Structure formats: C-alpha cells, structure tokens
Amino acid sequence: MDLHQETQPQKVFHILSVSTFPNKKDVVAYALIILFISLLVTSIVFCNLLTPPLLLLPNFSFSKTLSCDYSNGKWVSDENYPTRKYTEDCPFLDPGFQCRRNGRPDLGYVKWRWQPHGCNLPRFDAKDFLERSRNRRMVFAGDSIGRNQWESLLCMLSEGVSNRSRVYEERGNPITKHKGFLSIRFQDYNLSIQYYRVPFLVVIDDPPENASQQVRRAIRVDKLHRFSSKWVGADVLVFSAGHWWTHHKTHKMGWYFQEEGRLNMTMDVMEAFGKSLQTLKSWVFKNCDPKTTRIFFRSYSPVHFRGGEWNTGGRCDLSNAPETDHLKPEVNEPLNNQIIKNMVKEMETAKRKVQFLNITYLTAMRKDGHPSRHREPGTPAKAPQDCSHWCLPGVPDTWNELLYAQLLSGAW
Template sequence: MDNNKFPPRQLPTFQIFTKKELKITFCFLFLILITLLIIPFSFQPTSLFFSLGFRFRFRRPPISDVNSLTKPVCDFSKGRWVWDETYPIQLYDEDCPFLDPGFRCRKNGRLDKGYRNWRWQPENCLLPRFNASDFLNRSRNGRIVFAGDSIGRNQWESFLCMLSQGVSNKSLIYEEHGKPISKHRGFLSFMFFEYNLTVQYYRLPFLVTIDRPPLGAPKIVKGTIRVDKLHWYFDRWAGADVLVFNGGHWWNSDKTTKMGLYFQEGESVNMKMDVMDAFSKSLKTWRSWVLANFNAKRDFVFFCSFAPVHYRNGTWNEGGNCDDNKEPETKQENIQLEPQSNNLVSQVLEGMNSAQLLNITYLSEIRKDGHPSKYREPGTPIDAPQDCSHWCLPGVPDTWNELLYAHLLAKNFRTMTTR
C-alpha cells in the first residue's frame, strides 16, 4: 500500500445546548458508536469452530485497484481457509473446455460442493483476487510455461480456465498443434489469440533425462535417471516470460528403483544412491540452468513446493481413501510434517534472485476435502484406487494460481512488449 494519507478532518462546530439536550445528544451518539462497532462483526459462524482459525460466512470486499496490491509485505503461505459463498462465482465452472474429465468431480458424481467455497486468507494482508483481464494484458505477446508432473498439469489446467474468463470468445483459445487436452503425455501449447500469448505445459515428472542403461550396467537396471542432465525440453524455454516448475511426487522408491530406474551421474550408474540424494542433485542441475539462462530483473521463475496427498487407511495401491473428507482439516495434530523434498527445494533456491518458491504445501495440507477420491472420470473401473493426490477443479489449485498472480504483481510483472 502507498504512503498516501487521509485528508485532515475538521472538528464539527456545535451550538450551545441545555444540559438536558446535551445528555440526549451524548446518549444518541453513544448508541450510534455501539451500533457501528457491533454490526461489522455480526456475521454468523458456521457449525464448525476451527482450532486452526475461525471459519465464517463472509463476503469479501471488492478489489477495484489491482495496482494498490503490487507491493505486499506478506507471506501468502501463512493463513487460514475462510468460508466465502461468493468465491466460486469469481472463477469458472466444470464446463471449462480445458479440464481433464478426471478433475470434474461434480460431473463424476460428487454431490457435496462446499469444497469450492473455501477461500485462502493470508495473515496480516489481503490476497488479491485473480483478475484475468489484467493478467492477459500484462502477458501480451508473452509465453508462460508450466513444467513438471501431473500435479503441475492440475495447476496448469486451473490456470487456463481462470485466464479464459478474460476472453469473451473462447474459440480464440486453442491448442496450437490441434492436440486434445485429455490423456496427452508430451507437451501442450495453448494460444490466446487476441493477446498473442501462449500458455504451455510440459510433462516432466523428474525434470532431468530418463535414459537407457549405459553399457556394462547390471541387468536389474531397466533405465537411468540422469541427475546431471536436464531434459532436452529445457532448450525450448529460453526467452519464456514466466516459468512454473514442480517436482517431488515421483521421487520415491516405488517410481524409481522398484521399477528398475536407477540414478546415473556422468557415465556410471550409482546403485546405492538414495532417492532424496538423487533429487537434490537434480535440483542443483536445474539451479545451474536457471542461473545461466534467466535474469532476475526480466524473468519470473518459480518452483512449487510439494502438494500433499491425503490417503488414509493405506497407500494409494493398498486401499487408501479420502472420500469421507467433506471439510478442511481442523486438528493441528493431523497436519503432516514438512516433507523432505521441500527442504531440498528451499536449499537450492537459497541465494537465487532469479527464482523463488511458490509455497503451497501448508494451505494444501489442510484441504483434505479437495481431491477427486472415488469420483473419477467415466470408465474408471469400480475397484480402481481412489485419487487422493490430484485435485478437483475448480478447487485448491485455483488458490495456487492466485498466489502466483500475487507474487507477479509484487514484482510488477509485465512482458517486455507491454513495459
């Protein structure tokens, strides 16, 4: 907020009253004062009383001037979820054409819709409402890239739907190569024609290269994860205006060594390298690339923290579930500890002016109610595992994109052609 001050007020002048008139006047003014103090706080709480914060039915005041929020002194990752019945109206619905069927939870049979009415309220400041028209104008003639695993895709689809609200003719938003959005494993590039803006997603669960075993590798090695060699997609991203990376969900033994994927550094395979050590090395490879290719004054690079999963009573392939969760977590003791992958990401970002953390972990940890669970896309076998890692859309990833927007506003983001 700027340093403008309110104009000085002049004290009102009064005529001389009798004692009786003065008493009546003071009583009247006192009643007005009490009324003004009580009414703003007279909204009704819902049935649940949060130990993590209070939950209220509450209408958010309109934000008319985006520029007044461009320099917040705020940690947007700290706060609480508040009930706001107007919130879904601001965004989009499941008819958005850029959503995978698996994220359309209501269309897939989910009856409750309260998970869409929660709005993230940071401590000590206001999170700016996502303004699609403003974002589009700031991004004109630009390129925005999301790269990572399917959780990053979840966020990217949310972003497409949120941004499309600023375009009246949705037919002027299209995939540049005619590719369908569903079940696609490579990369997708959507053009917002009126703004000459491309918004891209690259599927890179590990960010680094997956390769064939080198000569002489043990037979148990079916492939290698080259922790010192980035995927060739990275060559495409020089000159991008905004890059949003995520990772960590595939960095576990189930999706690496147990599948025959071991870690390679240089020309040799290290059969004893720990998964988290390998993740750390890959992050350092990513860091070197960012430092060599991006300028903190011109480019905007983010790395998302880990998005929690909420499997209970077992893992994803052992009957774990989350379909009973209808409201956010209310017990502090159920909040999970900071995942190790977050500590590694924080370490690699330390001292980097050209990249910053998009911290979504804590706010997402509370939202155990936000997953598709058993409400998966049509055609999914009845006995298929529940999905407690991805998120319903509209839903929690919309808040991740509001945080992204807030950080960009704080940095006075504009593409080079709009400055």
C-alpha cells in the same frame, strides 16, 4: 548536617511537584529533563524514519513488514467464492479433474477461500493478468500436479476473454493427460501458456531395445529432459517436482540414479533430488535472462491417502471439509521443500528473479479436495482412489491466486 539532610528531600519535592514555585536550581533541573526528553523523542522519530520495523516492531524483520506471507493462514467458508470461479464447462479441463461430472454429489469443496494471516490475497483479476502478460510466454514444467495447476490457470484466465474461440491449443491437440506437451494460445493477447510433462525434470534413460528384464532404467540427475530446449526464452517458468521423488517411484520400481555416466544404486532419493535441482539451476544460469525471466518453484503438494497407500486400498472420500485444527496440519514440511528453498536462496544471491511458491501448508489442510473415487469415465470400479490430484475448480485455483500475487509483488 541535620539541615543538609532535611533539604535534600525538599529539592526532590520541588522537582516533582507542580504546585510549588521552583528556585533557579530547579529551573535548571526542569530544563535538563525537558532537553533529555526532547532528545529522546527526536531520536526515536529519526531512527524510525530510517528503520521503522527494527525499533517499533522488534519481533519482525524488515522484509516481513513490506510483504505478506501468503502461505500462512486458514481456510474460511465463503458462499460467494464459487461465483468468482469458472465451471466444469471450461474446455481445458482433463476429464479426471471434473469431479462433479464424474459423480461427486457435494459442491462444498469449492466454497472455501484461503485467508492469509495479517493481510489479504489480491483478488484474482483475469483481464489484468492477461494485460500484464501480453506478448509473453509462460511455461509450466513438471509432474501431473503441475498439470493440475496449469489447467486451473487456463480456465481462470478464460473468464477474462470475451471470445473463447480465440483461445486454443496451438497445434490443434485435444486436452488429455497423456500428452507430454501442450501449448494454449490467447490470441488477443499474443500469450502462450505451455505445459511440459517431465515428472523428474531430468532424463530417464530407457533400456536398449530388446534388452532383458534385468536391464533397468536410470534417472540421469546430471541431465535435463530434452524438453528443456523448448523452455528457453520463456518469460515465466513454473517448475513442479517432488511428487515422483519418492522411494516407491524410484528404488522400488527398480530404477537407478546415474551421474556423469556412473550408476549409483545406493544414492538417497533426496540427495538425487537435490542434484537434479542443481542441474536445473545450472541450466537457468546458462539459458535465462536474469533481468526479465521470472522463475517459480512450487512446493510439494501433499496427498491424503487414509487406511493405506495408493496401491493398498488408501482412500480420501471420507471428508467434505478442510482440516479445522490450524495448529496441527496433516503433514510436516517435507525435506524436498527445504532443498528447493536452499536452491532458491542460492539463485537469489546470484540476482535471479526467482521465488518459492509455497503451497504445502494450505494444501495439506484440504483433504476434501481430491477426486477420490470420482474418477474419469472408463476407470475400472476397483481402480485406486485418486488422492493426489485435485478437483477443478478447486484447490489449485488458490495456488494460482498466490502465483498472481507474487507476480504483482515483483512488478509484473
């Protein structure tokens, strides 16, 4: 018994020590240990060849390792960034977005570049974008914030054209925010990029002619705007809605929601927004080729009124730099973004080429990028500040850099 108790630790010592010559039993133990380690290493390598992120990076999903979340990052100062942009001489800019020309004294708002966490945005290449878009048609449909983005893209792409006279509005119409439909043609590429002003995407019924003031307008959440017939056949569709889907722009203006011929005076604004998107989804399923048509839903673009709302003295001319506290964006993600995300997931399940263009967080941090009091010539001095739209060049250029990156990720 005493001898057995003394030999057990000795065997352990032989196994652990390389200076002691092992006996046959120890050789077998060594072999078993080496075999076990070899099998373990082989299993790890084999498993990671099949599903590397699940084993090596357990905190990340497979999809996140293959693509970047461009919506998450920070604004960084870049003095060279303005040299890669267009100028206010671009002929496709609405006067209301030309902030420097309208008296804004600083130019710092164009010197900020969006830097995603963990990756870089592909550098916008106008010539490459145009070549990839040859013989195609792009449509921007939605509110005036979508027009902001449309004008930005036109100016960004014009930098890749040698003969600017071959870029023009197809019907000869001037660029003005009061036009409901404009189509810019890049002749050398047989490319048209169109804008349709449809703030709600769906129909707003007008009261009958000579109706009394008690007869009010109704938003038809079950019927798309008549412009939708012109979207059929487009290769890329970029929808932007949400800016008008507020209590003030609906109920306070005395508008009602209407569905299937019935007025609903109590329907919640976000419920109505969701129903309108379902109407749009049904239109997509009916009219868009699932193999070729690429669809983007841009998220909500935050406003930055301070000290009041747009009609109660709110202003945004006190900032000349982005928000620096990246952990506390100025707004939480609005509910309409979640509604859009849910619809995008439904359409992805149906095998549609649809993407969520999420610009809310990066835009929320740019309180310095609005026209504010520097509005277009002829605007009354006491007119509200513009803290909804954006100076151009400016923040919407980054939205288009994200659009370009997402098109590339989809093998555009």
